[in-house]
Amino acid sequence: MSTYALDAVFRPRSLALVGASPRERSVGRAILRNLREGGFAGPLGVVNPRYPQIDGIRAVARLADLGFAPELVVVSSPAATVPRVIADAAAVGARAAIIVTAGLGRGPGSLLEQTEAAARAHGLRIVGPNCLGVMAPHARLNASFAAGAPLAGDLALVSQSGAIASGLVEWGKARGVGFSAVVSLGDALDVDGGDLLDWFAQDPKTRAILLYIESIQDARKFMSAARAAARAKPVVVVKSGRHAQGARAAATHTGALAGSDGVYDAAFRRAGLLRVMALDELFAAAETLGHLRSTPGRRLAILTNGGGIGVLAVDRLVDMGGTLASIDDPTRERLEALLPPTWSRANPIDVIGDADAARYAASLEALLASPENDAVLAMHVPTALSSSQDTAEAVAGVLAARPRGSIGKPVLGVWVGAGHDATARLDAAGVPTYSSEADAVRGYMYLVRHREAQRALMETPPSLPEDFEVDTAAARAVVDGALAAGRRWLDPLEVAALLRAYAIPATPVALATDPAHAEQVAAPLLAAGTPVALKILSPDIVHKSDVDGVRLNLTSGAAVREAAEVILARTRALRPQARIDGVTVQPMVLKPKARELIVGLADDPTFGPVVVFGRGGTAVEVIDDKALALPPLDLRLAHELIARTRVSRILKAYRDVPAADERAVALVLVKLAQLAADIPQVRELDINPLLADRDGVVAVDAHVAIAPADESPNRGPWHSRMVIRPYPSEWEREVDLAHDERMFVRPVRPEDEALFREFFGRISDEDLRLRFFSTVRHFSHEFIARLTQLDYARAIALVALGTDTGQLLGVVHLLADANFEKGEYSILVRSDLKGYGIGWQLMRMMVEYARSVGLKTVEGQVLRENATMLRMCRQLGFRVNVDPDDMMLMDVALDVASAQV
Incomplete structure (x- = not known):
């Protein structure tokens, strides 16, 4: 339902509280107090059959007795009463309800199911249950049991945790950071994060959106809403449970490499969201976004009266991938005239510990006028000769002198040991202040990352080759045939056919049923001087190395026969229950300057297919050099995926090794993403290694897991399992x-x-x-x-x-x-x-x-x-x-x- 009737949640003209109570330390009393202290201006009704009045307000037994139809109903009554209350709310014409009550259960016959049925029958929107409530300061609405009301501002907070929401409200009050709205989702029976992203993306009072996420239920809805919101304004997200071991049961290397949190990270990146890793970082992001709009680049100028803290800021900036701005000649000459001979003459600009407010302000003016930096970090350390308060006043004066309506260069502040008056003065001037240089640099990099995410969303990808064609029908026939046979893995011959259908270069493969047959199949290759490789072929053995089922560099017929005998005998001894079809025979690929890569598809229960790229070989999970992306991909996204790995560096030329054909690697990733869209029955695909050198790529070994397609009617208007709709x-x-x-x-x-x-x-x-x-x-x-x-x-x-x-x-x-x-x-x-x-x-x-x-x-x-x-x-x-x-x-x-x- 998305944004339908959410105006009744955030801008209700009238409301009623069901479950209000005069009892101290009760949720109903806390909500009523917050509603009254918040100054809600519309009609406010109180429903509780046990009392004639509560806190001077007439109480009624039922919603129908109020004498008016509340647009919003807040419910804090006992769990057993909630389905009836929601039915009554719908009957009197309410458009939305906030259910604070917990304990509604789950599953068929539960109170939760009854509540959902009562609401859905009338299109009544539900926030909660089991939530802190909703706060909308601009509407003077505090329909929550939070300890206090947030300041009015332009940050929207959406949290799956009521405690996190309440904590951020208190933090904001202490730091002067205000909110356009604060929403605790609770169990998200109806209104979820996707709905609220759509709402706040269009809300003129919201400039940035903060998310606290524990899990995502409807990934399609979330991704679509997040991508739309991120194009309109900054969206910052922190997710808990980063180290959940979601990949333990994965059968392929790509599945094991993916992991739940890695997929969430890929999803946030694809949507253009700024991900932070902890609440204190979310606080820092809120501090930054609460004051500053954006930055055109990543070049930071650092102004300080203490050399040591300036050097620490440089270290942190480099650690986080920022750029230390240079000083152009005109700016250098201007600073020379302002500063004593002992100034640093480099960035960070150390104006020396005896700098007074005038010297500091003049130096700031020079940096703001310079075209060689994109933002200024102003840091001040108190000394006997330098007043924190006076310097803060001077900085505020410089910023106030900028032309009205101009989009000024961002200025961030660190006032070490300063009192409240100094930081409050900076805050009023639009300068976010931080407790340390590390926090300030981190806040600046949030601005940089948001700007770059926006730019990436707008970049035009390179054109695909004109001959980019796939034989989807042939690929589907291979997969359908294996599924019809009741199998969950493609055999090597079928894998080769699948890769061939998508024009992914691979070493040819042939089946040999016994040692003599293996010698016969290998004969033409050996006659041409090409060594061969033998690998066990069994539908029950995914990783051949587990049974020592691989022999390489065989150069004679006798060696082939002997190797086949050993492989088959050893496999039967180690895995007596396994079905063994024989061995595969492949030519050895001799590429001494090739890089070993891994590419493939993994299956995530929330986000569906995921493209995996990284360093290949038998130790892929130990090396753990990988990056993930959600399909579909174009060449720009594929190159960006490659660039996020360490192995991307050795794809470049070094010493006597020519650069690998990175475009060929990227094209394989695009083809795999296309395969995921075309054939949703492919659940995991693992090419390891994919050899890449100056001449292109070749797949040496591959595994493909398959399963019947999900025919659920809830999958949306397209049949793929992908959460981002592919090209139609x-x-x-x-x-x-x-x-x-x-x-x-x-x-x-x-x-x-x-x-x-x-x-x-x-x-x-x-x-x-x-x-x-x-x-x-x-x-x-x-x-x-x-x-x-x-x-x-x-x-x-x-x-x-x-x-x-x-x-x-x-x-x-x-x-x-x-x-x-x-x-x-x-x-x-x-x-x-x-x-x-x-x-x-x-x-x-x-x-x-x-x-x-x-x-x-x-x-x-x-x-x-x-x-x-x-x-x-x-x-x-x-x-x-x-x-x-x-x-x-x-x-x-x-x-x-x-x-x-």
Whole structure:
């Protein structure tokens, strides 16, 4: 249901508390006190059949006796009463409820199930149960039993722990950090983290979102909401349970390497979230985000009156991957004129311990004016000659003198040993202060990481090769055949066929049923001077080295026969119950300067398929040099995945070893991600080693685990187990136009930026004005990225391409709302191609798509003078009305179910 009725949670016009109590130390009394002290301005009803009045407020026995219909109902009554209370709330017209009560149980017949049924029947939204409550300072709402109310601010906190939420509120009060809202999710019967991410992403009073997460139940919903929110504002997340041993039962190396927390980390990274590892880091992030907007880069200038603390800050900056800013000549000359001869003449800029407030302020002004840094860390150590308070006042004065409305360079502060007055002065000037240089640098790097995450979301990936084709039908046949036979592992011959279908280079493999057959199969390879490798073939033995079932570098027929005899005999002795089909025969791959890598797919119970990359070989789990990513991948994401490992360094050239073909490695990762989308029955895939050198890559050994596809109806509008919707290739088609012309229509791809740039060059100023409601001629990379890099789970853009030229002819966008009920469309066709029916066909396909994903309504706004678009809308069945807020606009809306297209 997403953001439906959440306005009643955060901005209720009236509310009722069921379970209010006059008893001290009761939850009901604490909530009532908080509601009254918070100053809630609307009607407030109290429900408790045992008392005629509580704290001077008339109490009633039932919600129906209130005399008004509360929009929000807060429930703290005993667990056994909760289902009835929720049913009563729905009956009187309440839109939402916050259930603080715990102990509703789980499973069929539980109080929780009864509560859910009562709420769902009427569309009543539920926060909780078993939660601290909700605090919305701007609405003067404190519907919680927290110890106190938060300050009003622009940070939204969503926590799965009530204790964490309450602690952060108190921390914020002590540090002057305010919140737009604080929500404790509790058991999240209905409203969950995904819903709240959607809500706060659109909330004008929220500038940044803080998350405390223990687990994610609906990964698809969370990822879609998180990616949308992270594009709009910073989202910081801390997750507990980082060392849960989720990978102990994994059968493949890739499965063992993945691990639960590693997958969460990959998910947060893919969504553009800033992950921190502990609550104190979340506090530091809140301190930073509560004051500063962003930073354009990672170059930090450090201003200090103490050399030692400046050096410590540099060490921490380097440890965290930041960059120490250089000092340009004009700035150096300016500082020379300001500072004594003993100043550091380098970054950190040490203005010397006897610096007074004026010297410190003038130095800060010089650094703020320098183009060679992106932010300034100002640190002050108290001395007999340097007042902390005076210096803080001087810094505040410098910042206040900046032009009003300008987006100033971020300034962070460390005032060692300073009193409250000095830090409060800095806080009022918009300077976050920290207890140590380490915390300050960490806070700065949060800004850097957020900026870079935003930039990464907007980067255009390299184009895939034109011959990037896969034989999906052949691959599915291999997997379906093995499943039909009741097997859960592909044999080496089937693995080879699967890799071949996805054009992943691999060493050829042949089956030999006995030692004599092995000698016969190996003969052609040996005659060509190629040594061979033998490996045991058994559906019951995944890791051949466990039974010493591998022999390498065999150079004669006799050696092959003898090795086969030993392998088979040893395996039968060690694993007498195992089914043994024989041995495989493969040519030895002799690549002395190749790097051993591991690539594959792992299966996560929450996030589904995960792509794994790292250092390969038999000791992969001991070395543990790996990185994870959620599919689908493009080449940019694949290269970024590679770069997050230590082994990426030796893919570069060193000594007499040429650089490996990193693009070939990245392409294998993209193909594996595509395989995960195409064939959800592939649960784990392990290529180890994948040899990479200057000539490309080759898979030497591979394992593939399979299982029947999950046919659950709750998997969403696509059948894959992936939580990020893959490219919807089913919407590719050729379409007939007027004048015997044809066009190819497909969903937009991230690499389409160049097509859009050329396309906009062929649109007249008038058509651009009709589309964007103003004349636009500058199309930035960020602007086009928002048109081409979509979350296919909630948006689609269909592009029409010339079948001969490949040029972009037209495009239609459709963006679903968070509740997935309405979609907003926009369309643009090349100005020189009107009259061919391009717009008509794109609109028809857009409506067809809206119907396929369950949207009820498609809406849009059209300039009143755009007669062509309005005529087409009427022909398609859109209702057309004048916009009540702007007479120059027409609101158009289509009932998707009844549309005749």
